[in-house]
Amino acid sequence: MKPERESSLVEVLDRLLDRGAVLNADLIISVAGIPLIGLNLRAALASMETMLEYGMMEAWDKSSREWYARQEAKIPLRQDEVVTFKAFGYLWQEQGIIRRWVPGVWNVTSSRLLLWLRSPGEVVFEADLNDICKKRVPSLTMQRQELELVFSGGSARIYLSEMDELEEAMERASPVLAVAMTAEV
Secondary structure (H helix, E strand, O other): OOOOOOOOHHHHHHHHHHHOEEEEEEEEEEEOOEEEEEEEEEEEEOOHHHHHHOOOOHHHHHHHHHHHHHHOOOOOOOOOOOEEEEEEEEEEEEEOOEEEEEEEEEEEEOOEEEEEEOOOOEEEEEEEHHHOEEEEEEOOOOOOEEEEEEEOOEEEEEEOOOHHHHHHHHHHHOHHHHHHHHHHO
16 A cells, blocks of 8 residues: 655644644553553643643643743833833944844833843943934935934934834923924924
């Protein structure tokens, strides 16, 4: 007999992880009719998604999610500082020949603008709101507007889809910035 379809190892693993396999086995070793050793084996092999779908390992999943939530790094805020706006966006970085957009979460606090990278838990960009002059500029490569920030520590180019909301939050948090914006117009 020849199989209708040859299956590869990848297909077998895909089916095994998608559907899963359960093994229930009882093994009794006896000598002269007297049972000496008993082995009860229960094993399940499947992807975590499949196991959770069938109600297996729910306690482990819950405890691991709680542990990771406790380990998550928090934004280092100053005393009496509150985050007033959060949005995902990018910061243009140039380091020698490497030029790239760095993704992160832009946070407008009561006194600062900062870009937070959640996974390493670090602040990539930070500037006091009272020290920032901002200007919309066209992108060098795409048809979109970017924000050029000039501050005492240098300058930065940023992009996020909620650009208007970011500017409004910065103006609400910093009266000096709002006055500077009305003076430009």
